[in-house]
Amino acid sequence: MDIPSFADLNLGVTLPAVFLALGTTVLLLIDAFLPKERRHLTAWFALAGVLVSFVLTLFNFGSSETALAGMFVADSFTGFMNLVALTAAAITILLSIDYLKRTGNARGEFYSLLLLSTAGAMFMASANDLIVVFVALELLSIPLYIMAAFRLNNAKSEESGMKYFILGAFSSAFLVYGSALIYGATGTTNLQEILASIGGIVEAGSSAIFYLVIGAALIVVGLGFKVAVVPFHMWTPDVYEGAPTPVTAFMSVGAKIGGFAALLRVLVTALPFLVAGQTVEPVWQNTIMIVAALTLIVGNFVAISQSNIKRMLAYSSIAHAGYIMMAVAAAANPFTADFAARSALIYLLAYTFTNLGAFAIALAIEKDDGSGTDIKDFVGLARSKPVLAAAMAVFMFSLTGIPLTAGFTGKWFVFQATMQAGLVPLAVIGVLTSVVSAFYYVRIIVNMYLSDGEGDEAAGATPLVNWAVYISFAGTLLLGVFPILATNLTETVTLLASVAP
Amino acid sequence: MVPTEAYIILSMVLFAMGAMGVLLRRNAIVVFMSVELMLNSANIALVAFSRHWNQADGHLFTFFVITVAAAEVAVGLALIVAIFRTKQSINIDELHLMEG
Amino acid sequence: MVIGGITPEAFAFGLFTILTLGGALGVALNRNLVRGAVWLIVSLFGMAGLFVLLSAPFLAAVQVLVYIGAIGILITFAVMLTRSMTNLRERFTNQWWMSAIVAGLFFLFLLLGVVAPVWGSLSPDQAPAIVGTTEQLGVSFVDGNQFVLPFEVVSLLLTAAIIGAIVIARHQEEEE
Numbered sequence: 001m002d003i004p005s006f007a008d009l010n011l012g013v014t015l016p017a018v019f020l021a022l023g024t025t026v027l028l029l030i031d032a033f034l035p036k037e038r039r040h041l042t043a044w045f046a047l048a049g050v051l052v053s054f055v056l057t058l059f060n061f062g063s064s065e066t067a068l069a070g071m072f073v074a075d076s077f078t079g080f081m082n083l084v085a086l087t088a089a090a091i092t093i094l095l096s097i098d099y100l101k102r103t104g105n106a107r108g109e110f111y112s113l114l115l116l117s118t119a120g121a122m123f124m125a126s127a128n129d130l131i132v133v134f135v136a137l138e139l140l141s142i143p144l145y146i147m148a149a150f151r152l153n154n155a156k157s158e159e160s161g162m163k164y165f166i167l168g169a170f171s172s173a174f175l176v177y178g179s180a181l182i183y184g185a186t187g188t189t190n191l192q193e194i195l196a197s198i199g200g201i202v203e204a205g206s207s208a209i210f211y212l213v214i215g216a217a218l219i220v221v222g223l224g225f226k227v228a229v230v231p232f233h234m235w236t237p238d239v240y241e242g243a244p245t246p247v248t249a250f251m252s253v254g255a256k257i258g259g260f261a262a263l264l265r266v267l268v269t270a271l272p273f274l275v276a277g278q279t280v281e282p283v284w285q286n287t288i289m290i291v292a293a294l295t296l297i298v299g300n301f302v303a304i305s306q307s308n309i310k311r312m313l314a315y316s317s318i319a320h321a322g323y324i325m326m327a328v329a330a331a332a333n334p335f336t337a338d339f340a341a342r343s344a345l346i347y348l349l350a351y352t353f354t355n356l357g358a359f360a361i362a363l364a365i366e367k368d369d370g371s372g373t374d375i376k377d378f379v380g381l382a383r384s385k386p387v388l389a390a391a392m393a394v395f396m397f398s399l400t401g402i403p404l405t406a407g408f409t410g411k412w413f414v415f416q417a418t419m420q421a422g423l424v425p426l427a428v429i430g431v432l433t434s435v436v437s438a439f440y441y442v443r444i445i446v447n448m449y450l451s452d453g454e455g456d457e458a459a460g461a462t463p464l465v466n467w468a469v470y471i472s473f474a475g476t477l478l479l480g481v482f483p484i485l486a487t488n489l490t491e492t493v494t495l496l497a498s499v500a501p
Numbered sequence: 502m503v504p505t506e507a508y509i510i511l512s513m514v515l516f517a518m519g520a521m522g523v524l525l526r527r528n529a530i531v532v533f534m535s536v537e538l539m540l541n542s543a544n545i546a547l548v549a550f551s552r553h554w555n556q557a558d559g560h561l562f563t564f565f566v567i568t569v570a571a572a573e574v575a576v577g578l579a580l581i582v583a584i585f586r587t588k589q590s591i592n593i594d595e596l597h598l599m600e601g
Numbered sequence: 602m603v604i605g606g607i608t609p610e611a612f613a614f615g616l617f618t619i620l621t622l623g624g625a626l627g628v629a630l631n632r633n634l635v636r637g638a639v640w641l642i643v644s645l646f647g648m649a650g651l652f653v654l655l656s657a658p659f660l661a662a663v664q665v666l667v668y669i670g671a672i673g674i675l676i677t678f679a680v681m682l683t684r685s686m687t688n689l690r691e692r693f694t695n696q697w698w699m700s701a702i703v704a705g706l707f708f709l710f711l712l713l714g715v716v717a718p719v720w721g722s723l724s725p726d727q728a729p730a731i732v733g734t735t736e737q738l739g740v741s742f743v744d745g746n747q748f749v750l751p752f753e754v755v756s757l758l759l760t761a762a763i764i765g766a767i768v769i770a771r772h773q774e775e776e777e
Contacts, residue, residue, distance in 0.1 A: 014750075021757050028764070068750040109768050116761045123754055131562050135754045138569045142576055142758060146765030149580055158584045161769070165580055166532055169573050170523055173539035176566055177516055180543045180559075184509070184550035189558060503614045508655065511618055515625055517708030522629035524700030530679055534628050534641045537672065541648055544664075545621075548655045557733025560660055561741055561748050567667050568755045572762035574672050578679040579766035585683040 010067035013074035016057040016082050017122040023049040024115040031108030039108055043097045046111035050090045050118070057082040062492055066128060070190055073128040076492040080345050081125030081261050083489075084352050087475075088253040089118040091356045094468040095246040095363055099460065102368050103244065105150055113143035117254055124258035128269075130179040130189040133262045137175065137226065140258045141168045144251055148243035156370070160242025167225060167235040175222030181215030182270075184208070191270040198271070216271055216284055220263070220291075227259035229325055230294040233318045237306075240314035245366055245373075248310060249359035252317045253352045260324055260348065264341055268331050268495040285332035292329050293429050295322030300433040304440045309362045309373050312440060313355070316399060319437060320351050326430055327414045330421035331495070339420060342490040343413035349486055350410035350479050354398040357472030361392045364461035364469070377456055378447040384455025388466075389448045391473045396441040398476045401434050406479035409486065508549035515542035529584075533577050540570050613654055620647030634680045642673045659735045 011018070027049065031042045061079040066072060092114060100106040120140030127133045145168060149161025183189050185208040186197040201208050225232040240248045267284060299319030306312040324347050330340035365381070366372050382389040398405035411434065418427040479486055515538060522535025544563045551559025624644025631637040645668045652661035733741075741747040 021753075024757070025760065028760075069744075069746045069748075071748075071750045107768065109764050112764060113761060113768075116757060119757070120754075123750075129751075131565055131748070131751045132754065134562075135565055135569065135751045135758065138572070139754055139758045139761065142572060142765065143761045145576055145580070146761070146769060149583065149769055152771075153587055155584070155587045158580065158587055158769075162529065162580050162584055165573075165577055166523075166529065166536070169533070169536045169577065170539070172569070172573075173516075173519070173536055173543065176540060176543040177546065179562070180512075180546040180550065183559060183562065184546065184553070187550075187554040187556070187558075189562065502608075503611055503654065507614065508651070511621065511651075514622060514708070517704060518622070518625040518629055520707060521701065521704035522625075524704050525629065528634065530634060530676065530683070531628065531637055534637060534676060537641065537668075538625050538628060538644065541645065541668075545648060545651055548652055548657050548660060551657070552655045552732050555732060557737055557741065560657055560733050560738060563660055564663070564738070564742075565751055565755055567663060569758065571667060571672060572755075572758050574675050575762045575766045576769070578675055579769040581679055582682050583769050 010065060012067075013060055013063055013065050014067050014072050014126075016053045016060060016086075017119055017126065019056055020049060020053040020086075020115055020122065021119040023053070024112050024119065027115065028109070028112050031112070034108075040097075040106070042108035043093055043111055046115055047090060047093045049115060050086050050093065054083065054086045054090075057086065061489075064492075070192070071129045071132050072123075072126050074126060075494075076490065077261070077265075077341065077345070077495060078122075078126040080349075080489055080493065081257055082122050084345075084349050085118050085121040085125070085254060085257050087349075088250060088257070088352050088356060089114060091360070091468050091471060092246050092250040094464050094471075095249060095356075095360055097464050098462040099244065099246050099363055099465075100150075102460070103151060103370070105152055105244070107150075110147065110150060113147055114250065117141075117143040117147070117250070121254050121258035121261070125261035127262060127265065128191050130182065130191070130194075130266070133266065134172070134176060134179060137223075137258060137262065138172065140255065141172070141226070144168075144247070144255065147247040148239060148251070150244055150247060151370070154370070156242040157244060160239045163235050164239045164243075167239075171222045171225030171232070173222075174218045174225070178215045178218030178220075178222060181211045181218065185211035185215065191265060194270040195272070212271070213283060216267070217287070219266055220284065220287065223259050223263045223266075224291065227256050227263070227321050227324075228318050229291050229321050230298045230318065233295070233298070233321075236318055237311045237314040240317070241308060241310045245310070245359060245363040248313075249356050249363070252313070252355055252359070256317070256321060256324070256351075257348060260328070260344060263328060264331060264344060264495060267328065268337050268341065272332075272334055272337065285329055288325060288329040288332065289423060289426055292322050292325035293426060295319065295325055296429055296433040300436045303437070306440070307375055309375055309378070309444075312375065313358060313362065316437070316440075317355065319433065320347075320355070320399075322433075323347060323411065323414050323430060324351075326418050326423075326426055329423060329426060330414075330417040333421040336417055336421040338494045340417040341495050342487075342493050343410075343417040345490050345493060346413050346483075346486045347410035350398070350406035350476070353406055353472045353475035353479065354395050357391060357469055357476060358395040358399065360465055360468045360472060361388055361395070364388060364458045364465050365456045366460055368459070372456070375444060375447060378444050379451045379453040380455035381448040381458070382455070385458045385461060388458060388461060388469065391469050392448060393445045394473060394476060396444050398480065400438045400441045404477075404480045406476040409479050409483040412483070413487075505549050505553045509546055512542040512545040512549070515539075515545065529581050533574075533581070537570060537574075540566055610654060613650065617647045617650035617654065620644065621651065623647075635677070638673065638677045638680055641676065642669050645669050645673065656732045658731065659733075659738060 064075045117140050120136050123136035127136050145161050145165040148164050149158045151157035186194045228236045299315050303312050303315035324344050327340045327344035331337045365377055398407035401407045401411040415427050519535045519539035523532050526532055547559040547563045621644050624640045627640025628637050649661040649664040742752045
């Protein structure tokens with residue numbers, strides 16, 4: 001047996017994710033050995049680890065290599081997803097420090113779990129093998145289950161963790177079974193090799209194609225639960241409401257980053273020409289289109305009737321998963337696949353900044369016991385905390401998709417990709433539901449600026465939380481005014497292994 | 502020799518039974534056991550396909566599934582015990598502090 | 602050796618199938634949680650038998666050790682720790698009939714969609730005596746050219762799970 005040399009492993013390109021994962025184990029030890037009065041430093045060590053990994057990602061950016069026997073792929077797609085995931089982790093750390101302290105749950109393990117989850121998202125973005133997709137998804141999810149239940153002796157938080165756990169385990173089973181069927185049809189779990197063997201299966205007219213189709217369907221179900229698209233979204237509002245707010249913020253972003261990264265990689269890289277008959281159109285396009293349309297409609301319409309900001313943002317996050325799903329549907333067309341993948345990336349970045357910002361403000365007005373997250377609690381915020389109110393207004397505009405905000409940039413690219421792929425009805429649904437979404441986003445702005453009432457003193461708005469708001473605010477505006485920042489970074493993103501079947 | 506399809510059908514029946522258990526039962530532990538059955542049905546399929554292709558990838562996948570299942574059990578049961586301590590019940594229908 | 606048209610292998614397959622599916626049915630329908638856990642162990646045991654038939658003796662041993670030895674026992678522990686509801690008054694969720702229809706349709710979908718079309722197309726002529734020796738499997742896990750990445754990710758996952766279990770299950774009193 002050949003023993004690979006160290007250089008063959010190509011460990012250099014895996015460094016951002018590997019560093020974060022190893023750093024986490026070191027962080028655990030640091031937390032255990034720090035004297036009690038210094039325990040608060042753990043969070044800063046965690047933040048430092050995230051920043052180092054961020055820099056390492058930038059150094060590796062633009063490479064296009066595989067590592068570790070083709071299981072790990074480091075390309076611009078991976079790099080961009082890593083940057084988004086690390087940004088989310090950094091903002092979440094800023095949000096968590098004071099929140100955990102004031103709710104009486106300040107424990108160093110939280111940050112280790114957060115970083116492990118981030119590493120899971122990064123491994124998912126670079127997974128080039130169904131086995132890695134599965135284990136990385138679990139690495140992303142299991143810490144999230146625990147973090148959702150992190151509020152000690154709090155029934156709501158524990159239930160939230162439990163619900164998330166049961167649905168998560170259920171969806172993993174779908175993912176594994178789907179992967180098993182695809183392995184059965186092709187004899188491999190490597191995404192490129194699956195692609196290579198599909199041609200033979202289709203040409204021979206082998207009935208193994210049925211395993212492929214059902215396998216792909218089950219994988220879409222499994223990942224659909226994770227990214228919360230209709231009809232696999234039922235768990236989202238309860239879990240989002242019950243989990244500690246910083247965890248909800250991270251969950252709403254991190255799980256989507258990992259889930260959509262894997263979905264795009266599996267569908268576009270491995271199964272782009274899963275053809276029905278003689279057409280080039282992948283059979284999964286219609287399914288994804290229907291899922292996207294349903295998600296947009298249900299997410300946006302149900303959000304209108306919510307009275308709790310966390311539940312509203314939960315439905316809003318479902319709706320945004322629908323917009324990203326539009327990009328996935330557009331990626332089914334081989335001629336627009338790369339552009340669609342880019343638009344999904346840009347949308348995810350825009351969504352990350354905006355959504356984390358919105359959750360940061362929700363966290364700022366939340367009371368220590370977890371109450372105070374109703375939409376009516378925003379009444380008068382413009383008078384008591386004008387800066388926070390202004391930031392919240394921008395975040396709401398961005399979630400709606402008003403020009404000069406990040407949300408507009410994201411939607412612009414996603415709609416463009418959808419149109420280029422010829423999915424006009426889907427684009428129309430997207431535009432119409434965006435208009436509907438204005439109802440519930442603008443209601444918050446109206447509450448803050450136009451309603452009479454005592455303003456909330458925003459007890460949670462500590463300096464760290466304010467910093468998180470400023471960073472999200474800057475990101476939202478920068479991406480809105482200079483979309484070129486994101487388009488430059490995604491220019492080299494390509495998921496298709498070859499152009500023609 | 503028993504054909505591969507026989508094992509696949511068996512695994513599908515098992516998968517559906519597991520899914521039925523998850524959807525039908527209200528006790529969290531039973532739901533959890535049903536999820537284990539679903540994961541195991543995937544294992545049977547993987548090992549059967551592995552024999553079919555005469556290569557060990559499916560076996561390795563199975564190892565990872567078993568490991569992940571062990572990790573999930575650890576977390577899941579900790580959650581179940583924690584909830585039980587707080588509420589004295591773990592019926593998932595009763596997990597309804599939050600509804601609307 | 603063939604007895605009455607049934608090979609020993611087919612006989613063993615039938616036996617293990619009955620154990621596996623019977624156990625699964627026991628889990629899905631039993632009213633008593635302790636019995637449910639025992640049914641789960643029966644089912645897992647049947648699967649270990651199937652693994653032996655599928656030329657995977659080492660996996661069968663792992664199945665017995667990890668699934669039955671560790672997971673089965675852990676579940677039994679959980680049942681006993683939450684003992685006041687060992688006997689369930691109500692077994693099914695409030696919308697059980699809807700769920701039953703969904704599960705049934707799903708099974709039909711799998712059966713008609715996958716199995717019916719492919720029956721007989723994927724059978725190898727001869728089963729290998731053993732697929733992947735224990736040594737090969739062991740090397741694959743740590744070989745940089747094979748499965749070292751998922752292996753390391755899974756090790757992180759176990760770390761996360763252990764920390765998590767401790768964090769969740771701790772008592773308030775231990776805090777000061």
